Amino acid sequence: MNGLVPLAKGETMTAEIGLLLLIISLTLCLLTAMSPFMPACGVKLWLKPYQPLFIRLNSLAQMASLFILTYLFLCDDFSVAYVANNSNTQLASLYKIAAVWGGHEGSMLFWVAVMGSWSCVISLKHGKSPFFHFLHAVLGAIQAGLIAFLLIGSNPFARLLPGIPVEGRDLNPILQDIGLILHPPLLFIGYVGLAVCFAAAIAALLDSSQPLKQHCKQMRPWAVLAWAMLTGGNAFGSWWAYNELGWGGWWFWDPVENASFIPWLVATALMHSLILGERRDRFHGTSLFLAILGFSLCLLGTFLVRSGVVQSVHAFAADPLRGGAMLTLFALVSICGFTLLLQRLPSLYRPVNSNMLSRESLMQLGNLILLVAAISILLGSCYPLLYEVASGQSISVGAPYFNSLFIPLTWLICLLMGAAPLMRWQISNPGILRQLTVLAAICLLISVTLNALLLTEFAAHFLLGSFSCLWLLGCTGLYLHKRLAAFTGAGDNRRYYAMCFAHLGVALSILGATCSSYFQQEELLRMGPGQGKELAGYTFIYRATETVSHTSYNALQAKIEVRDRREQHLAYLYPQRQTFNSNAMQISAAGIHRSLFADLYISMGNRLSDEEFLIRISYKPLIGWIWIGGLIMMFAGLSQLLPRKMCQESRAPSPQLAVKGA
Amino acid sequence: MMKGSWILLLVVTLVTLLGPTRAQAPTETHGNPQWRTPAQLKHQAIEIAAGLRCPMSANQSLQDSQSPIANELKAEIYLQLEQGKTSDEIVDFMVARYGERIRYMPSLSAGTALLFFAPLCLLALAIFWYLRQAGSAASFNTSQEDRS
Numbered sequence: 001m002n003g004l005v006p007l008a009k010g011e012t013m014t015a016e017i018g019l020l021l022l023i024i025s026l027t028l029c030l031l032t033a034m035s036p037f038m039p040a041c042g043v044k045l046w047l048k049p050y051q052p053l054f055i056r057l058n059s060l061a062q063m064a065s066l067f068i069l070t071y072l073f074l075c076d077d078f079s080v081a082y083v084a085n086n087s088n089t090q091l092a093s094l095y096k097i098a099a100v101w102g103g104h105e106g107s108m109l110f111w112v113a114v115m116g117s118w119s120c121v122i123s124l125k126h127g128k129s130p131f132f133h134f135l136h137a138v139l140g141a142i143q144a145g146l147i148a149f150l151l152i153g154s155n156p157f158a159r160l161l162p163g164i165p166v167e168g169r170d171l172n173p174i175l176q177d178i179g180l181i182l183h184p185p186l187l188f189i190g191y192v193g194l195a196v197c198f199a200a201a202i203a204a205l206l207d208s209s210q211p212l213k214q215h216c217k218q219m220r221p222w223a224v225l226a227w228a229m230l231t232g233g234n235a236f237g238s239w240w241a242y243n244e245l246g247w248g249g250w251w252f253w254d255p256v257e258n259a260s261f262i263p264w265l266v267a268t269a270l271m272h273s274l275i276l277g278e279r280r281d282r283f284h285g286t287s288l289f290l291a292i293l294g295f296s297l298c299l300l301g302t303f304l305v306r307s308g309v310v311q312s313v314h315a316f317a318a319d320p321l322r323g324g325a326m327l328t329l330f331a332l333v334s335i336c337g338f339t340l341l342l343q344r345l346p347s348l349y350r351p352v353n354s355n356m357l358s359r360e361s362l363m364q365l366g367n368l369i370l371l372v373a374a375i376s377i378l379l380g381s382c383y384p385l386l387y388e389v390a391s392g393q394s395i396s397v398g399a400p401y402f403n404s405l406f407i408p409l410t411w412l413i414c415l416l417m418g419a420a421p422l423m424r425w426q427i428s429n430p431g432i433l434r435q436l437t438v439l440a441a442i443c444l445l446i447s448v449t450l451n452a453l454l455l456t457e458f459a460a461h462f463l464l465g466s467f468s469c470l471w472l473l474g475c476t477g478l479y480l481h482k483r484l485a486a487f488t489g490a491g492d493n494r495r496y497y498a499m500c501f502a503h504l505g506v507a508l509s510i511l512g513a514t515c516s517s518y519f520q521q522e523e524l525l526r527m528g529p530g531q532g533k534e535l536a537g538y539t540f541i542y543r544a545t546e547t548v549s550h551t552s553y554n555a556l557q558a559k560i561e562v563r564d565r566r567e568q569h570l571a572y573l574y575p576q577r578q579t580f581n582s583n584a585m586q587i588s589a590a591g592i593h594r595s596l597f598a599d600l601y602i603s604m605g606n607r608l609s610d611e612e613f614l615i616r617i618s619y620k621p622l623i624g625w626i627w628i629g630g631l632i633m634m635f636a637g638l639s640q641l642l643p644r645k646m647c648q649e650s651r652a653p654s655p656q657l658a659v660k661g662a
Numbered sequence: 663m664m665k666g667s668w669i670l671l672l673v674v675t676l677v678t679l680l681g682p683t684r685a686q687a688p689t690e691t692h693g694n695p696q697w698r699t700p701a702q703l704k705h706q707a708i709e710i711a712a713g714l715r716c717p718m719s720a721n722q723s724l725q726d727s728q729s730p731i732a733n734e735l736k737a738e739i740y741l742q743l744e745q746g747k748t749s750d751e752i753v754d755f756m757v758a759r760y761g762e763r764i765r766y767m768p769s770l771s772a773g774t775a776l777l778f779f780a781p782l783c784l785l786a787l788a789i790f791w792y793l794r795q796a797g798s799a800a801s802f803n804t805s806q807e808d809r810s
């Protein structure tokens with residue numbers, strides 16, 4: 001196809017090879033998807049033994065295709081439309097690599113390639129039972145759907161011929177940040193993890209040769225990895241918005257944020273449900289439901305984000321044409337999944353045999369509340385859209401609504417999260433209940449006192465936040481105390497410690513969120529050289545306005561000196577207003593002085609006169625703990641996945657475990 | 663005692679769930695504006711601005727937005743507060759000027775009832791399931807004990 005047009009210097013067929021590999025991969029995916037079903041259709045085409053081969057070749061083809069796209073970015077091949085739209089010769093090499101997933105087409109390719117590799121890893125690690133055949137088939141089908149979508153509607157290798165631009169349009173300036181390198185890959189790996197769980201759920205429903213417990217046990221590490229990655233993805237996303245968007249917020253309940261947060265909530269419930277199922281051989285139906293729901297919601301979220309039907313501050317690669325394809329995929333996946341689940345539902349039933357205050361009952365209630373939170377947030381995100389379609393008028397649903405919904409639900413979840421580990425399996429534990437009541441009274445007392453001392457008025461959200469945090473810390477402490485007292489040196493304790501750390505991470509995040517929103521101090525003022533302002537004991541002195549040039553942007557920056565409470569020099573902060581060379585887009589970058597206990601955050605607004613700018617100074621106590629908590633959660637999850645040589649043999653029942661002969 | 667503590671828990675939950683919606687209402691509707699210190703005024707202005715949507719930007723509150731109209735409206739809010747208007751009156755003023763779209767907390771109406779009641783119903787459903795399961799567990803356990 002290139003032969004018709006004279007090749008420019010250095011131009012090759014590389015992009016076409018990438019496209020070809022993608023087409024090969026589509027074929028391999030379809031073969032993988034069909035292989036377990038072929039004999040059943042009466043066709044004498046035994047593809048089944050070749051399935052592992054297809055999977056490996058497929059993974060290779062996809063990885064090669066992804067590397068080719070990366071290569072095209074690195075050598076600035078602007079004849080490829082995707083490269084021309086998302087890169088520039090002046091872009092730093094690291095961002096050229098990150099730009100591969102910086103736009104719609106590339107990010108879908110990245111998603112597919114990760115899914116192929118994950119499938120390949122599973123096929124290398126595990127045997128050839130029917131369960132795995134079905135699992136790979138489902139994953140193959142999903143990949144085939146995504147690749148077909150790529151090839152038909154959004155080919156990343158499409159050429160701009162014959163009018164090859166000399167210079168690329170730049171990567172969206174907002175994306176030129178360390179956040180782009182970390183946030184999307186983590187999120188996509190998390191989404192793929194949920195896709196793998198979905199495939200496993202479908203496979204578990206299709207394959208009745210083994211007990212469900214066995215299948216759900218297989219799913220657990222994948223769910224934990226998916227959860228850890230989604231945790232990291234959300235945490236980095238929020239951190240990125242905090243640094244970059246210039247308003248000092250870290251979570252805005254924007255539809256795009258919600259699109260990745262809802263799957264996280266479902267993944268959290270799924271992970272806990274799988275743990276329950278493994279220990280109690282119950283609740284498999286819930287786990288399968290959550291696995292199917294989790295991936296469906298990923299697709300729905302992708303639809304919301306990519307189609308541009310919702311208005312977002314993080315508008316990313318929005319195009320209405322893409323919406324239809326994602327919506328179709330979502331409908332297919334959810335209809336198939338839920339129909340299959342409904343069909344098998346009667347066989348999933350297990351009699352209930354546990355007390356209301358047993359560990360499993362509380363965990364199950366917690367999972368249900370997580371689910372309620374996820375569905376409510378989804379409803380809130382979609383409501384303006386639905387309302388507009390139904391009535392033609394537009395409304396907004398934003399932070400005040402979501403906060404008044406999510407904070408009480410979080411409080412409930414924290415209550416259960418703190419108490420559940422202290423309870424016994426199956427039966428209630430009256431002794432611990434008394435201790436917990438005392439602990440709850442103490443927490444309530446402390447949080448009411450804090451409210452009365454620190455705030456001028458009654459603040460329900462503050463009470464809920466501080467109570468949740470204290471309660472979680474108290475319960476986790478109590479749990480660790482009991483566990484260490486009963487420590488015998490035997491058994492696999494790592495899981496329990498990982499759980500403690502993850503719950504501690506939640507407590508720290510809540511602490512950070514509560515403190516930073518209630519004790520933040522803020523000034524919005526006009527400032528010019530020589531002017532100063534005192535805030536929270538710190539003195540901020542505007543020293544000078546400077547111009548800075550960078551390879552990709554020119555910036556005006558304010559040099560602001562910060563002095564601490566004793567009038568000692570603390571730091572210079574440089575908030576900037578960057579103007580990008582490529583597209584003249586203006587963005588602001590905050591100047592932040594981070595410390596463990598408080599961040600000083602300055603952002604630079606519009607120019608008000610020759611000398612003066614609108615400057616926003618904020619003092620944000622403990623805000624960093626939000627992300628420290630997130631990181632702790634993520635690493636607690638990842639620590640579960642390390643090879644466990646020493647703890648393989650003994651999953652000794654914990655001292656508290658009392659199994660009634662049922 | 664256990665039953666009692668759980669009922670207490672439920673009551674507290676419901677109260678806290680409903681509490682914030684009431685907390686959205688201004689706390690000093692009857693207050694004389696002279697009583698409010700400048701710091702309180704500023705705090706209240708920020709609170710109002712954070713709950714309103716900037717008419718210009720994609721999806722940002724007035725407080726966060728840096729567009730000229732947002733700055734103008736922030737000044738307007740402050741001015742009206744100084745004149746002694748309440749939060750509700752200011753929000754109503756903004757809604758009259760820019761439509762329902764400007765507020766991030768939609769008002770309760772027939773069209774938005776689902777938005778407010780669906781989460782409550784779902785939560786009630788979850789708790790109902792939990793209580794029912796506990797009931798059936800109790801009967802299961804007694805029947806087990808009967809058999810043994």
